[in-house]
Amino acid sequence: MKKYRIKINGMTCTGCEQHIDAALTSIGAKDIETSFQRGESVFELPNDVYVESVRQAIKQAKYQPEAIEEISLQDLKNFELDNKDDYDLLIIGSGGAAFSAAIKSIGYGAKVGMIEREIVGGTCVNNGCVPSKTLLRAGEINHFAKGNPFIGLQTSAGEVDLASLVDQKDELVTELRNQKYIDLIDEYGIDLIKGEAKFVDENTVEVNGEKLSAKRFLIATGASPSIPTISGLEVVDYLTSTTLLDLKKVPKRLTVIGSGYIGLELGQLFHNLGSEVTLLQRSEHLLKEYDPEISEAVERVLIEQGINLIKEVTYERVEQVGEIIKVNITVDGKKKVVETEHLLLATGRKPNTDSLNLSAAGVEVGKRNEILINDYARTSNEKIYAAGDVTLGPQFVYVAAYEGGVVADNAIGGLNKKLDLSVIPAVTFINPSIATVGLTEEQAKDQGYEVKTSVLSLDAVPRALVNRETTGVFKMVADAKTLKVLGVHVVSENAGDVIYAATLAVKFGLTVDDLKDSLAPYLTMAEGLRLAALTFDKDVSKLSCCAG
Numbered sequence: 001m002k003k004y005r006i007k008i009n010g011m012t013c014t015g016c017e018q019h020i021d022a023a024l025t026s027i028g029a030k031d032i033e034t035s036f037q038r039g040e041s042v043f044e045l046p047n048d049v050y051v052e053s054v055r056q057a058i059k060q061a062k063y064q065p066e067a068i069e070e071i072s073l074q075d076l077k078n079f080e081l082d083n084k085d086d087y088d089l090l091i092i093g094s095g096g097a098a099f100s101a102a103i104k105s106i107g108y109g110a111k112v113g114m115i116e117r118e119i120v121g122g123t124c125v126n127n128g129c130v131p132s133k134t135l136l137r138a139g140e141i142n143h144f145a146k147g148n149p150f151i152g153l154q155t156s157a158g159e160v161d162l163a164s165l166v167d168q169k170d171e172l173v174t175e176l177r178n179q180k181y182i183d184l185i186d187e188y189g190i191d192l193i194k195g196e197a198k199f200v201d202e203n204t205v206e207v208n209g210e211k212l213s214a215k216r217f218l219i220a221t222g223a224s225p226s227i228p229t230i231s232g233l234e235v236v237d238y239l240t241s242t243t244l245l246d247l248k249k250v251p252k253r254l255t256v257i258g259s260g261y262i263g264l265e266l267g268q269l270f271h272n273l274g275s276e277v278t279l280l281q282r283s284e285h286l287l288k289e290y291d292p293e294i295s296e297a298v299e300r301v302l303i304e305q306g307i308n309l310i311k312e313v314t315y316e317r318v319e320q321v322g323e324i325i326k327v328n329i330t331v332d333g334k335k336k337v338v339e340t341e342h343l344l345l346a347t348g349r350k351p352n353t354d355s356l357n358l359s360a361a362g363v364e365v366g367k368r369n370e371i372l373i374n375d376y377a378r379t380s381n382e383k384i385y386a387a388g389d390v391t392l393g394p395q396f397v398y399v400a401a402y403e404g405g406v407v408a409d410n411a412i413g414g415l416n417k418k419l420d421l422s423v424i425p426a427v428t429f430i431n432p433s434i435a436t437v438g439l440t441e442e443q444a445k446d447q448g449y450e451v452k453t454s455v456l457s458l459d460a461v462p463r464a465l466v467n468r469e470t471t472g473v474f475k476m477v478a479d480a481k482t483l484k485v486l487g488v489h490v491v492s493e494n495a496g497d498v499i500y501a502a503t504l505a506v507k508f509g510l511t512v513d514d515l516k517d518s519l520a521p522y523l524t525m526a527e528g529l530r531l532a533a534l535t536f537d538k539d540v541s542k543l544s545c546c547a548g
């Protein structure tokens with residue numbers, strides 16, 4: 001038997017997959033995996049079957065076959081026949097990347113071990129996405145209770161009992177950690193090994209003095225808060241995103257160094273809970289990698305809400321004076337001192353590679369100690385793969401999980417699949433939230449596109465008007481020649497939900513006209529996408545209801 005992959009045009013649904021499977025079965029193919037989304041079929045073929053007959057069978061089924069490639073079975077043969085190793089895949093880490101790789105690899109029949117030095121589940125469930133988002137929701141409710149935009153509606157907020165909110169958050173974290181991680185260990189038959197892993201050589205990892213061998217390894221060790229070098233920081237009682245989420249009392253003042261997405265989310269959370277919040281950042285523009293319309297809208301929102309933002313800061317030193325932390329800064333040539341009860345460091349994350357002894361395994365790292373991988377998620381050692389935050393790619397759990405899945409396909413499934421990180425939606429869960437996908441105007445120009453853009457202020461979106469919250473923006477970036485949507489950038493309530501439709505538009509090459517011609521439900525925020533599309537050649541404020 002030999003294993004092949006063929007690209008096929010013309011498949012649009014699962015019915016098409018069945019037609020292809022039937023066509024391939026009729027010529028003797030086995031283990032067929034056809035995907036209409038990927039436009040391909042992977043299968044095994046007996047050595048005596050003429051490969052060209054595959055193309056003929058597909059043509060007869062009324063689809064268009066493209067090039068056919070043989071997949072090396074070397075890996076699979078090793079995997080099936082050679083049982084001298086402890087594991088087929090040994091994974092270091094137990095977060096999103098690790099579990100996705102483990103579950104898929106077990107689907108291929110592999111024996112999988114997973115090593116974790118702290119709490120099973122990794123960052124997202126334990127001290128990232130889940131705890132921050134549930135507390136952000138509580139903060140939002142408190143914010144609206146303190147002041148709502150409707151005349152005649154009396155609401156008020158009492159003192160926040162943060163200890164109770166944190167207990168409730170911890171219960172949710174435990175529940176989701178059990179459901180989505182711990183319970184799956186037995187369910188799938190993963191071997192969990194508790195302890196810190198380090199490589200001894202390229203075939204062996206040591207945990208608690210025990211040596212474990214594997215045919216393939218996955219490094220999915222994530223990242224941790226990185227601590228900037230500011231004089232005096234070593235003697236100051238600062239917080240990171242992990243420790244902040246466990247505070248039991250709302251601080252009177254919270255100062256945040258760094259205003260990326262974690263700094264913004266956690267800063268707004270504590271502002272909404274009642275702290276006086278100051279965000280400090282080195283650069284001139286907030287969210288400088290975003291389109292200027294987006295960063296301007298976010299800056300306006302922060303100011304309207306009463307969050308202090310100080311830009312172009314040079315940090316001189318920090319000092320602890322009793323309960324107070326003094327942050328000495330220079331802004332615009334003038335010295336200033338920001339006094340605060342708590343100081344949050346939110347200046348990015350560094351990959352967890354220090355303790356892995358990567359040189360023993362011949363795994364190369366980059367300038368920031370991130371693991372370098374190729375298009376197939378493979379490191380400089382072809383037996384060792386890496387996925388998720390440890391590679392310092394886009395730091396989202398859905399990216400980590402996707403990459404972990406690709407590792408399983410390549411390391412165990414022998415599929416040689418390339419990572420496709422070309423279209424990644426990103427959301428910052430402040431209120432209004434920020435969501436983006438695809439290229440910014442500047443990136444599109446840098447890539448050689450002739451660019452057309454539309455910018456729609458949120459006060460032109462009916463949902464925002466009825467909500468009485470109109471600070472925000474929709475920006476659409478399109479290729480001027482084809483009108484294909486290249487990027488969408490939104491600041492609005494629920495922007496994170498709106499962006500999924502935009503992700504499909506960018507990924508599948510929809511045009512501005514496709515969006516104009518598709519009905520959008522009236523009084524949803526997603527209608528803003530259609531209105532932004534119409535804004536390319538119309539003033540939508542002059543249109544009637546539903547932009548008809």
Ligand SMILES: Cc1cc2nc3c(=O)[nH]c(=O)nc-3n(C[C@H](O)[C@H](O)[C@H](O)COP(=O)(O)OP(=O)(O)OC[C@H]3O[C@@H](n4cnc5c(N)ncnc54)[C@H](O)[C@@H]3O)c2cc1C
Nearest residue numbers: 093095096097117122123124128197221222388389396397
């Ligand atoms: C405050 C915050 C909010 C976030 N919010 C979101 C969000 O809303 N949406 C989103 O998509 N993403 C969010 N993220 C990012 C998301 O949490 C990460 O991208 C994701 O968890 C990365 O998964 P991973 O599998 O790469 O690593 P991790 O989940 O970090 O797992 C790595 C694991 O490896 C273990 N480990 C490290 N070294 C070793 C070793 N030597 N031996 C054994 N074990 C080791 C660690 O203990 C850890 O458990 C947030 C992150 C933070 C910090």
